[in-house]
């Protein structure tokens with residue numbers, strides 16, 4: 001049984017345009033949908049990753065943590081970024097546990113390091129042991145030590161691509177705040193059209209119309225996300241980008257419906 005990697009965007013579980021606020025209603029609904037998916041398929045193997053939304057991105061941007069260590073003043077910002085992400089994760093995991101899901105937070109900055117903003121090491125054994133015990137590991141976008149730059153941002157999207165390959169996953173689901181990938185940013189263009197299928201052949205053309213994020217996003221928004229996953233597609237992994245703000249979409253996609261948003265596939 002292959003592992004499904006589900007990333008819930010920070011854009012979904014926080015109010016990204018507001019201050020540091022978790023969207024508790026969204027988190028509770030998502031928790032229920034994941035629970036229901038397990039009730040339908042108790043053999044499902046799942047790893048959860050969540051993004052930073054209004055928690056991580058702002059503080060990282062304020063101290064320019066994503067630029068790496070340039071001056072000692074940023075180091076406080078690095079530690080603060082780690083801390084606010086722990087806070088968001090606490091809220092998220094607490095809701096999952098409340099409804100009976102054995103979820104285990106694995107702080108990326110404690111189990112992994114980067115080299116030039118790319119993961120160089122992850123203590124993967126913890127994840128494997130967790131999954132052997134039917135625990136759902138929960139990771140998140142974090143600020144981590146970087147062998148070259150002092151520290152850097154490890155985006156949730158990058159964790160997902162790393163784990164998908166390491167765990168030989170066949171399906172990766174990105175739950176975000178839009179219906180999928182459009183021919184222009186749907187948050188700024190009301191007439192934007194949803195693209196149902198992206199392949200390595202049409203990706204370059206599509207990427208010309210995909211930008212970052214309207215809100216502060218130190219990890220490059222949708223554009224970067226697509227660039228990040230293309231190597232996976234070439235290895236036969238299927239990527240689905242769905243709107244996790246829509247009721248039932250996470251449940252349905254966990255149960256195998258691949259037509260809810262944009263499919264990126266070879």
Ligand SMILES: Nc1ncnc2c1ncn2[C@@H]1O[C@H](COP(=O)(O)OP(=O)(O)OP(=O)(O)O)[C@@H](O)[C@H]1O
Pocket residue numbers: 008009010011012050051052053054141156175176177178180181182183184185186187209210211212213214215217219220221222223225
């Ligand atoms: N062509 C496009 N199609 C879809 N979304 C686009 C496009 N161009 C830009 N975007 C923006 O990408 C955003 C989604 O990326 P964003 O990084 O904000 O979400 P996320 O990855 O779910 O959140 P987080 O980074 O906090 O985890 C959308 O809200 C949208 O404004």
Ligand SMILES: [Mg+2]
Pocket residue numbers: 051213217219220221222
């Ligand atoms: Mg993002």
